[in-house]
Amino acid sequence: xxxxxxxxxxxxxxxxxxxxxxxxxxxxxxxxxxxxxxxxxxxxxxxxxxxxxxxxxxxxxxxxxxxxxxxxxxxxxxxx
Numbered sequence: 001x002x003x004x005x006x007x008x009x010x011x012x013x014x015x016x017x018x019x020x021x022x023x024x025x026x027x028x029x030x031x032x033x034x035x036x037x038x039x040x041x042x043x044x045x046x047x048x049x050x051x052x053x054x055x056x057x058x059x060x061x062x063x064x065x066x067x068x069x070x071x072x073x074x075x076x077x078x079x080x
Contacts, residue, residue: 010067017070018063027058 030038035047044050 013067014063017066018059021062022059027055
């Protein structure tokens, strides 16, 4: 069974790494036509709502990816 601290650490690390990704990595940008189509497809009132959703999902995905890469490196090469 895992340490309870590690169970708590995983989501917190994902959010922290997602925040760092927001500062360092560019977010995806859609063209004007695709943005209009996505806004009407998801019934959003404006483009700001679409990009808020896109940024949140993008940075959480990057945070989770970075967490698993760092965790793999730590468990494989650093931890004795």
